[in-house]
Amino acid sequence: MSPYKTFEEYNLEVTTEVKESYSKIITELGEDVSREGLLKTPERAAKAMLFLTQGYKQDAVEIIESAMFSEAYDDMVIIKDIELYSLCEHHMLPFFGKAHVAYIPDGQIVGLSKIPRVVDVFARRLQVQERLTHDILECINTTLKPKGVAVVIEAAHMCMMMRGVQKQNSVTTTSGFRGQFEKIETRNEFLKLIGSHLS
Structure with a gap:
């Protein structure tokens, strides 16, 4: 399919x-x-x-492999503020927010639109935010094989806002880092750039 x-x-x-x-x-x-x-x-x-839940019928690896290109560029590539909408697997209520994804190429780059598509594939499943972060990170890391990958997700959960503790303004942040992003200086550069408002 x-x-x-x-x-x-x-x-x-x-x-x-x-x-x-x-x-x-x-x-x-x-x-x-x-x-x-x-x-x-x-x-x-x-x-x-x-x-x-259409993500169950989509292949994130296939999406990345459909647009991989040889390129000597080896600096950080960041796609930030990717809107995401998912369903909490515990209550099947929505959680929504933004994903920020970065990678450092190692001879291969991927078409920029494919990163948000990968986010959507995993978000369009019953999820927990922690696993969603890990799924995106590992898919990019194992398929593109870059020098490093970083993923940060910030989301609001309706299961916390509409029921249970009913906290309206809480935001959950999860993150994952592989390769060069495990170095504190590279990680800090990424975190600084996703927090900045570039004109």
Whole structure:
């Protein structure tokens, strides 16, 4: 299956079982699934869930390998402020925020758009932020084989904001570093650059 399937193509994969499951859930919550406002809700919810979990049917390695190029450039490449939206695997509630990714090439670079695509592949699965950070980091590290990789994710979690402790302004930050980014000076350069506002 192509890693670039569109939302419309995914709509075709909505199954009767998923729609029926949502219908049962709505009924169990005490609602009337046959009333006008809810008639199409099970189908819409099924389509939304398939879209939000499409990462299971995509291959992040294939995405990187589709746009790798030989290049002598060996300084830091940073793609920051990559929007991400995922679902917490514990409550299936959204968490969302930004990913910052950097790598130092070792003879190979990758098309810039492929890094956000890799973020999306892993974000569009049931996740915890810690594993999401690790998945992105290891995929780039093992596929591109750069001199170093760094990933920082900052996200707000609806499971903390809407339920449980109900803390509205908390942000969770996770990070991972490989290769040259394990050196404190390289890591600090990366952290300084993702925190700056370049004009």
